[in-house]
């Protein structure tokens with residue numbers, strides 16, 4: 001079973017992408033700086049890159065980073081393997097708002113409607129169901145590619161990196177962000193990019209160089225609410241790369 005096709009994960013990701021601070025963390029204590037990760041993946045990097053023509057969000061889920069990219073790019077594509085995530089992103093694109101069922105405990109949940117910032121030009125993006133390991137050549141190439149929390153969710157991460165290398169234009173940028181949670185459930189251990197003595201970032205660098213150069217790397221915390229009293233707090237490593 002693909003967990004990303006379940007109702008539970010759909011609402012968890014809608015909340016992660018579109019919930020208010022209060023929806024996501026209803027306490028006065030807790031890691032407030034871990035909220036709004038899908039927006040921060042863009043806002044922490046794009047000011048230093050500037051405006052671009054075409055951008056791609058691989059593993060876009062329900063689409064928040066894709067919409068955020070439209071502030072910086074004229075043509076933005078979001079691709080995800082989950083048809084229900086893409087349907088939710090397209091529904092947000094159509095209506096500019098979405099219904100989220102926020103899980104409180106057991107079968108008790110709260111339904112809210114949350115709106116996308118009206119300043120976002122939703123007509124600038126398109127969403128597709130597809131495999132990030134095999135992006136159709138019809139999509140062309142991109143000035144900017146984001147892959148957030150994807151590399152440790154695919155069966156062949158090295159293949160994802162090679163595909164990204166192919167898809168990015170000369171002088172274009174790539175943002176890779178991930179907590180590197182390597183799990184057999186998604187990636188056979190022989191394909192993990194971390195080994196006994198090798199860190200994931202170093203292995204990524206080996207695969208991307210010499211075509212892409214590492215510009216910078218930083219820690220990006222994020223919080224996923226499971227229910228009112230249980231949260232996943234993670235720290236992604238976000239790295240920025242430039243194609244030579």
Ligand SMILES: C[S@@+](CC[C@H](N)C(=O)[O-])C[C@H]1O[C@@H](n2cnc3c(N)ncnc32)[C@H](O)[C@@H]1O
Nearest residue numbers: 004059060061080081082130131132148149153
């Ligand atoms: C951990 S979620 C991260 C989603 C989003 N980028 C974020 O940061 O919230 C991983 C996403 O990758 C998608 N995914 C997994 N394998 C994929 C593949 N081969 N191609 C495209 N998307 C994939 C899943 O459906 C899911 O939406």
